Amino acid sequence: MNKKYILSIDQGTTGSRVILFDYNGRVFQSAYREIRQFYPNPGWVEHDPEEYIKTILDCIREVMGKSKIDANEIASIGITNQRETVILWDKETGKPLYNAIVWQCRRTADYCSYLKSKGYSNLINEKTGLVIDAYFSATKIKWIIDNVDGVREKIKKGEVLAGNVDSWIIWNLSKGKYHVTDYSNASRTLLLNINSLKWDSELLEIFGVPESVLPELKSNSGIMAFTDKNIFGIEVPIAGDAGDQQSALFGQACFNPGMAKNTYGTALALMMNIGENPVKSKNGLTTDLAWVINNKAVYAFEGVIFIGGATIQWLRDGLKIIKDARECDLLSEQVEDTGNVYLVPAFTGLCAPYWDMYARGLIIGITRGTSREHICRAAEEAIAYQTLDVINAMVSDSSIKILSLRVDGGATKSDFLMQFQADILGIPVVCPKVTEMAALGAAYLAGLGVGFWSDMKDLGKQWEVGKMYKPSMNEEKRKALYSGWKNAVNRSLEWAK
Secondary structure, three states, X not given: OOOOEEEEEXXXXXXEEEEEEOOOOOEXXXXXXXXXXXXXXXXXXXEOHHHHHHHHHHHHHHHHHHHOOOHHHEEEEEEEEOOOOEEEEEXXXXXXXXXXXXXXXXXXXXXXXXXXXXXXXXXXXXXXXXXXXXXXXXXXXXXXXXXXXXXXXXXXXXXXXXXXXXXXXXXXXXXXXXXXXXXXXXXXXXXXXXXXXXXXXXXXXXXXXXXXXXOEEEOOEEEEEEOOHHHHOOOOEEEEEEXXXXXXXXXXXXXXXXXXXXXXXXXXXXXXXXXXXXXXXXXXXXXXXEEEEOOEEEEEEEEEEOOOOHHHHHHHHOOOOOXXXXXXXXXXXXXXXXXXXEEEOOEOEEOOOOOEOXXXXXXXXXXXXXXXXXXXXXXXXXXXXXXXXXXXHHHHHHOOOOOXXXXXXXXXXXXXXXXXXXXXXXXXXXXXXXXXXXXXXXXXXXXXXXXXXXOHHHHHOOXXXXXXXXXXXXXXXXXXXXXXXHHHHHHHOOOOO
């Protein structure tokens, strides 16, 4: 086989990564570049879209240089990306019309409240599986159209394209030949009807987004574009595309209903495969398209937690009480508990299952004896408590007992956090040998799309346990700790309203 590798592009909130995977799903070579964060106003978060492309191309050059492989050995490219983040750009020049508005950005919170007051909540939830929130893409697109000079006029002339980060990447890698997206990214925009699998005209009208600017919808696996010859010297097919959390679910081989994963990144994203029929959540979860392959849709419950690993980053960069995540672990382990201190990291509101745009962070239970060790431990435990909130909602909505939780992402390196996570959930937490699951999922989708791997059963055999954490906490203690967490969360709600 002269096609030996799949190249995976993982463009995330804090940086871009490119990984070469071999046939066995192992990392052959990788490269990473950070991207800058911009906070022009309180609650606003932006990126420079051109930085996405520059960092990706830098990573591709590094990976190709270090690996010394020929481009002809790459079977296809898979793309995974931070979701909900949107870019509008000039169709002719390729220049962004505004910075990328990042998924974390809360600038459209008041507009979301207005939509709720107009009674759109049920309609939008029925069609999209989502709730009205500033988190999703549609209100961000509308904000750019309404607030950036000249955009509305350019749209009337047919000069504007809009898309999530995957669309922007594919458009640039193909030098403007393809304006496409996949169903998983589209299902996070508030514009896709997850029942009909089409852009919904009624939703487009509500949000004031013309369909002409949106990308063409494509399956998650199968050739959807080709790179420009100047990038690799040949045209390489792009044959896999999925939002990072759906991609991680696929990489974790959660192919059967009831299987669940949690990705511990800047945010946390729990997903649970619920099969081929969309189910409406009664407990604040969203219903997403997990993937569409061979015209068959698979759905998932999702519970996103805005602030996961970013809690630890805040201890480092905001409070400056630690130098890195490892120091946070060491300090957490020096105390037996938090001294009844709880940290609720609602820095940009609370997502599932609360959906409170106006919640704000707090640290409560502080006494004269509270130390930075207690604060660090409370920060790490907050990540686990938020996970339990979502797991409880999933079990309630699906009536399926989750037997174990598959985990990936940077924070899985923390033995302290993973053990506490197992303890507070009361089920095993399982970390696979390969932890770059979003990138691996994109690679799997791209490989399936060109026949590099034969089928999903073939992929399921590659998933291997790296480390398993079994719960050791008694039920009484678990309930007491969680009760304290719920009390703390209740005090954070609607603070900024």
